[in-house]
Amino acid sequence: MIKLKLAEVLARKRLSIVELSDRSGLSVRDLEILRDQKALALRLRTLDCLCRSLSCTPGDLIEYVRDED
Amino acid sequence: MRFLGPRSISSLLKTALDVVYYGLFSLVAAVVALSVCLLSVPNLASEAVRRFNVDASLSAGSMAFMLMAFGASLAGYLLIMHWTRLIFRTLAESDVFHPDNTLRLRWIGFGLGALEVFGYLARGVASGVFHLHFEPIYGLRAVTTWFTVLVVFVLAEVFKEGARLRHEVDHTI
Numbered sequence: 529m530i531k532l533k534l535a536e537v538l539a540r541k542r543l544s545i546v547e548l549s550d551r552s553g554l555s556v557r558d559l560e561i562l563r564d565q566k567a568l569a570l571r572l573r574t575l576d577c578l579c580r581s582l583s584c585t586p587g588d589l590i591e592y593v594r595d596e597d
Numbered sequence: 598m599r600f601l602g603p604r605s606i607s608s609l610l611k612t613a614l615d616v617v618y619y620g621l622f623s624l625v626a627a628v629v630a631l632s633v634c635l636l637s638v639p640n641l642a643s644e645a646v647r648r649f650n651v652d653a654s655l656s657a658g659s660m661a662f663m664l665m666a667f668g669a670s671l672a673g674y675l676l677i678m679h680w681t682r683l684i685f686r687t688l689a690e691s692d693v694f695h696p697d698n699t700l701r702l703r704w705i706g707f708g709l710g711a712l713e714v715f716g717y718l719a720r721g722v723a724s725g726v727f728h729l730h731f732e733p734i735y736g737l738r739a740v741t742t743w744f745t746v747l748v749v750f751v752l753a754e755v756f757k758e759g760a761r762l763r764h765e766v767d768h769t770i
Binding site: 554558561562566567568569570571574 | 764765768769770
């Protein structure tokens with residue numbers, strides 16, 4: 529499965545969801561969905577926005593984790 | 598005039614359905630009360646026979662039974678009306694692909710089918726036991742309900758897919 533590491537990146541950069549929302553222009557609700565791993569799909573535009581706001585690469589935000597079953 | 602949302606055709610239809618629903622509710626209550634009256638006051642039966650020109654050989658109990666059956670079919674329509682009102686409430690709120698609408702549509706389909714079967718049984722019992730005769734239904738009218746049931750089930754599947762797509766869109770960031 530694809531895991532979003534937004535919570536880890538935010539913790540590493542000592543940023544809150546609200547601050548990221550201000551920086552990126554994404555809504556707090558959408559960022560919470562991403563942080564809580566509830567998103568079913570991620571637009572390239574959103575990924576671009578997050579990478580720009582967090583000064584990171586897509587690889588820092590997304591990780592492939594092999595399912596146990 | 599738009600179809601969805603507040604002050605739309607859906608909103609108007611929802612209000613109309615509310616009126617019909619409460620009217621039907623009163624009718625069901627009246628039919629049940631009348632059948633109870635027929636059972637408790639036998640003289641009322643002979644009066645009803647004279648007024649409604651029903652077969653005079655029917656006893657008060659038989660008439661009460663028929664009224665109960667009529668009340669049960671009205672209660673079925675009441676339930677269908679209830680689910681339809683709930684669907685129209687979501688339409689009036691512009692929330693077409695509400696996840697619950699699939700189940701509501703399925704219940705409407707089952708309800709329509711059950712009412713049709715109940716109608717066949719009631720006609721059979723009325724003609725076999727009480728010797729009452731009804732005009733037979735021929736042609737397309739005989740299968741209209743079953744086409745309606747089919748369409749409602751297809752619509753339920755469309756709503757299910759719509760609700761799934763809406764969930765996906767809501768979770769696409």
